[in-house]
Amino acid sequence: MSDSTVLTHLQRLEAEAIHIMREVVAEADNPVMLYSVGKDSAVMLHLARKAFYPSPPPFPLLHVDTTWKFQAMYELRNKMAAESGMELLVHRNPEAEARGINPFDHGALHTDMWKTEGLKQALDKYGFDAAFGGARRDEEKSRAKERIFSFRTASHGWDPKNQRPELWNLYNARKNKGESIRVFPISNWTELDIWQYIHLNDVPIVPLYFAEERPTYEWEGQLFMADDIPRLERVLGYTPEITMKSVRFRTLGCFPLTGAVESTATTLPEVIQETLLTTTSERQGRVIDKDAGGAGMEVKKQQGYF
Amino acid sequence: MADSEATTDVIYKTDDLIAQDIDAYLEQHQHKTMLRFITCGSVDDGKSTLIGRLLYDSKMIFEDQLAALESDSKKVGTQGAEIDFALLVDGLAAEREQGITIDVAYRFFGTEKRKFIVADTPGHEQYTRNMVTGASTADLAVILIDARKGVLTQTRRHSYLAHLIGIRHIVLAVNKMDLVGYDQATYDAIVADYAAFARSIGIERFVAMPISGFKGDNITGPSPNTPWYTGPSLIQHLETVEVDTTADQAKPFRMPVQWVNRPNLDFRGFSGLIASGAVRPGDAVRVLPSGKTSTVTRVVTLDGDLDEAVAGQSVTICLADEIDCSRGDVLATADAPPQAADQFESTLVWMADEALLPGRAYWLKLGTQTVSATVQAPKYTVNVNDAGGAGSHLACKTLDLNAIGVAEITTDRPIVFEPYAEGRTLGGFILIDKITNATVAAGMLHFSLRRAQNVHWQALDVSRAAHAALKNQQPAVLWFTGLSGSGKSTIANLVEKKLHALGKHTFLLDGDNVRHGLNKDLGFTEADRIENIRRVGEVARLMTDAGLIVLTAFISPFRAEREMVRGLLAAGEFLEVFIDTPLEVAEARDVKGLYKKARSGQLKNFTGIDSPYEAPENPEIRVDTTRESPEDAAERIVDHLLGWAPTI
Numbered sequence A: 001m002s003d004s005t006v007l008t009h010l011q012r013l014e015a016e017a018i019h020i021m022r023e024v025v026a027e028a029d030n031p032v033m034l035y036s037v038g039k040d041s042a043v044m045l046h047l048a049r050k051a052f053y054p055s056p057p058p059f060p061l062l063h064v065d066t067t068w069k070f071q072a073m074y075e076l077r078n079k080m081a082a083e084s085g086m087e088l089l090v091h092r093n094p095e096a097e098a099r100g101i102n103p104f105d106h107g108a109l110h111t112d113m114w115k116t117e118g119l120k121q122a123l124d125k126y127g128f129d130a131a132f133g134g135a136r137r138d139e140e141k142s143r144a145k146e147r148i149f150s151f152r153t154a155s156h157g158w159d160p161k162n163q164r165p166e167l168w169n170l171y172n173a174r175k176n177k178g179e180s181i182r183v184f185p186i187s188n189w190t191e192l193d194i195w196q197y198i199h200l201n202d203v204p205i206v207p208l209y210f211a212e213e214r215p216t217y218e219w220e221g222q223l224f225m226a227d228d229i230p231r232l233e234r235v236l237g238y239t240p241e242i243t244m245k246s247v248r249f250r251t252l253g254c255f256p257l258t259g260a261v262e263s264t265a266t267t268l269p270e271v272i273q274e275t276l277l278t279t280t281s282e283r284q285g286r287v288i289d290k291d292a293g294g295a296g297m298e299v300k301k302q303q304g305y306f
Numbered sequence B: 001m002a003d004s005e006a007t008t009d010v011i012y013k014t015d016d017l018i019a020q021d022i023d024a025y026l027e028q029h030q031h032k033t034m035l036r037f038i039t040c041g042s043v044d045d046g047k048s049t050l051i052g053r054l055l056y057d058s059k060m061i062f063e064d065q066l067a068a069l070e071s072d073s074k075k076v077g078t079q080g081a082e083i084d085f086a087l088l089v090d091g092l093a094a095e096r097e098q099g100i101t102i103d104v105a106y107r108f109f110g111t112e113k114r115k116f117i118v119a120d121t122p123g124h125e126q127y128t129r130n131m132v133t134g135a136s137t138a139d140l141a142v143i144l145i146d147a148r149k150g151v152l153t154q155t156r157r158h159s160y161l162a163h164l165i166g167i168r169h170i171v172l173a174v175n176k177m178d179l180v181g182y183d184q185a186t187y188d189a190i191v192a193d194y195a196a197f198a199r200s201i202g203i204e205r206f207v208a209m210p211i212s213g214f215k216g217d218n219i220t221g222p223s224p225n226t227p228w229y230t231g232p233s234l235i236q237h238l239e240t241v242e243v244d245t246t247a248d249q250a251k252p253f254r255m256p257v258q259w260v261n262r263p264n265l266d267f268r269g270f271s272g273l274i275a276s277g278a279v280r281p282g283d284a285v286r287v288l289p290s291g292k293t294s295t296v297t298r299v300v301t302l303d304g305d306l307d308e309a310v311a312g313q314s315v316t317i318c319l320a321d322e323i324d325c326s327r328g329d330v331l332a333t334a335d336a337p338p339q340a341a342d343q344f345e346s347t348l349v350w351m352a353d354e355a356l357l358p359g360r361a362y363w364l365k366l367g368t369q370t371v372s373a374t375v376q377a378p379k380y381t382v383n384v385n386d387a388g389g390a391g392s393h394l395a396c397k398t399l400d401l402n403a404i405g406v407a408e409i410t411t412d413r414p415i416v417f418e419p420y421a422e423g424r425t426l427g428g429f430i431l432i433d434k435i436t437n438a439t440v441a442a443g444m445l446h447f448s449l450r451r452a453q454n455v456h457w458q459a460l461d462v463s464r465a466a467h468a469a470l471k472n473q474q475p476a477v478l479w480f481t482g483l484s485g486s487g488k489s490t491i492a493n494l495v496e497k498k499l500h501a502l503g504k505h506t507f508l509l510d511g512d513n514v515r516h517g518l519n520k521d522l523g524f525t526e527a528d529r530i531e532n533i534r535r536v537g538e539v540a541r542l543m544t545d546a547g548l549i550v551l552t553a554f555i556s557p558f559r560a561e562r563e564m565v566r567g568l569l570a571a572g573e574f575l576e577v578f579i580d581t582p583l584e585v586a587e588a589r590d591v592k593g594l595y596k597k598a599r600s601g602q603l604k605n606f607t608g609i610d611s612p613y614e615a616p617e618n619p620e621i622r623v624d625t626t627r628e629s630p631e632d633a634a635e636r637i638v639d640h641l642l643g644w645a646p647t648i
Helices: A011-025 A039-053 A072-083 A096-098 A108-126 A191-201 A229-236 A268-279 A293-302 B005-011 B015-020 B022-029 B047-057 B064-077 B094-098 B123-136 B153-164 B183-198 B233-240 B244-248 B451-456 B466-470 B487-503 B525-545 B559-568 B583-589 B594-599 B630-641
Strands: A029-035 A061-065 A088-092 A130-132 A151-152 A180-183 A212-219 A224-225 A243-248 B033-038 B104-112 B114-120 B142-147 B169-175 B207-210 B254-256 B259-264 B267-273 B282-287 B292-300 B314-319 B330-333 B337-349 B363-364 B369-375 B380-383 B391-393 B404-417 B428-432 B441-449 B476-481 B506-510 B549-553 B573-581 B621-624
Touching: A011 A039, A011 A180, A011 A191, A011 B033, A011 B259, A011 B267, A011 B314, A029 A039, A039 A072, A039 A191, A061 A072, A072 A088, A088 A096, A088 A108, A096 A108, A151 B441, A191 A268, A191 B022, A224 A243, A268 B015, A268 B022, A293 B064, A293 B267, B015 B022, B022 B487, B033 B047, B033 B123, B033 B153, B033 B233, B047 B104, B047 B114, B047 B142, B064 B337, B114 B123, B114 B233, B123 B153, B123 B441, B142 B153, B153 B169, B153 B183, B169 B183, B169 B233, B183 B207, B207 B233, B292 B466, B363 B441, B363 B559, B404 B441, B466 B525, B476 B487, B476 B525, B476 B559, B476 B630, B487 B506, B487 B549, B487 B573, B506 B525, B525 B549, B525 B559, B549 B594, B559 B573, B573 B630, B621 B630
Parallel strands: A029 A061, A029 A130, A061 A088, A130 A180, B033 B114, B033 B142, B142 B169, B169 B207, B476 B549, B476 B573, B506 B549, B573 B621
Antiparallel strands: A151 A180, A212 A224, A212 A243, B104 B114, B254 B330, B259 B267, B267 B314, B282 B292, B282 B330, B292 B314, B337 B404, B337 B441, B363 B369, B363 B428, B369 B404, B380 B391, B380 B404, B428 B441
């Protein structure tokens, strides 16, 4: 026996995520990977390619679209789907589309209809019984207690009081009729782990994570990027004051809901540097957690938000 | 108050390096290792406060979270004007209201040397299952004791569980030292008390330290308040203990196969997470349970083939020979393979509200193997609450929620295993309820029972097909199920008469009749009812082997047992006949006067009255006796059996 090889934390996290993905493929009937094009999704997709190499990952990618994502996200999404050899499914809630639901006029309803309802519709439409998600336990308090294999009722609800115990690395993937599973392979990763992994593995990410001169405007006290000015004008009913600023994004969602931060970090090490030195938490740029006081995310998840 | 700011900075020395040389920082952090540990202790021992402190010190909370924490501390905190670190980790809304932690929560923090994953497990005794869950993945356990209270029943319980689950490193953290004036005598007395107890349950080594999670003493470095303590601080200790995956590399190679990777005809690889040992191209390996051997040709990853892979890595292995190998098999070093067996002694931790039913079939998942398994009545339960003797044995018939017991387990086919003490992956298992799909127990295999190795199947010359051919019929079991008085025996009897008249060889097993002989030792408890059906199922199987058409008339109220019998028989040979008579109709008939007795309380555990009946969901044949006469029903059943008419 040779001297022991000490595995790094990233090697162990990677091995765990791969193990989880293979268990799902072996035990679920119709799995899918939810792909939001953010950095966590990027890592998850990279892990999937590792897990099944030299086969392509044996499940499709599902993007639950709101039509309000950044253009750069749509570009990377299409490129990555082609590169990985995976089928890309895009779902847009037809009712939200018909009613013109948008983040300015409809506030919380925007997230509810496009994302929460849209996700439910897509899972039902294709009959997926297991969906990989890129959520991490360090993101938010209620996530810290969620299992890696997290069950949803037929109506996609989450019951935090009735979770199956998860022991060792044994996952019970057996479902009751109508139930589905959300699987979180990167549950145990932190934001820093994600960045380091991207750095070490050259994982492609959306350029919006790097600082660049971009057209910005202020709305309700926060700085946003004017990704599609004509559309902004239509919805706002006026032309916002556009200023060119060197900004980047710590998290990516719908462009009118994702606050930009002023930054000069143009390389990955600089982004990591900035992330480490920063004093505000990652999700602060997103409006979703703040509804309903401290329990925002927990309530949303009981309703079926991912 | 102690101020260990200086040491905190050394351990979490990040900001300057990050600001000055991010590349050097990243390089350093890419070589960190990972340790998983659990914290356990009684309610109010300060677990959440300690974890909150670790997160806070390692800067794993941000300014906005801190602001929220400060305002929450004033609103709902229990520390007056000071920061209540516990609020950082008590996640779910219900808990915040109750002020207690109720489930396993995972937390993350890091130092210069390691990333840590902490499982915060609750102190309430009804939550054994959460503690065992958190402990199952831990390299180390921190047992917290309130210095004012000393070793409590809960301390004993948690220590016993940590030891049971095989945690190699135990830390005794005597907390709240600030509240006893950092008194050495108090500390020494607690450590001596714990040492005596630890020895009694088989814990050979533990590391004790005096701390204050609230004030920060001996967390990151030596505290000036405890000059008499010369051991490591908590973080120093956590940074240096050996992690399990490293220790596992010294064991023989084992990898449960998760998935066969076959993108095209030219590639066939076996994917899995290496449980122990190491593997290199050229190594001789054996596929278990078949025992076939081959040689490793490649260890494949997306980043290129590896010269060596070790315990804790997920890989894909190619072999030189085209041998059978699929999910559930285990790849192992050829000269020291694990064994396969189908009967074991095991320790079970029961995790469901519904108690263990000895004799009932559950799914058992171990590694990547899932088999059907039954548990015998436990030999004993382990008393982990008794103030004097945690670990003493008590007689028992079953296991209730949070009970720990030792019992024999039988699987329906041999599984590849190792004693749990030698490896968690091939020794730890879960039991899954076949109907609700809930995870009902965690278990640890200790050894295989010799019986499994010594009882061999006797191959017979006159086969089951030959028996059936001579009788010119397809063997089958018509399993009549329904409430007492539903008409099972009546209709079964008519069916048998008709089959007999057609020259078929039949036998009717009647519920009342077998209880006069074969099953006269059984009563009507749930466990006895399950055993009753198991025996009848086995007899029915023997009779089908003899080529007979078997009719059984039993209430057989539980779906799981009917499915168990279905599983004993060849596909298509089990026909479930549901005699669907509503309770009020059966009770009105009350042919044997049993309902009257049951209603008056003279008869206990009577199906439909004080014991449940689980109706079949998809019976092959359903008879509604309120709309179909016994004669017509019998006719239809015969037609169905002999393939003369479609099912209705």
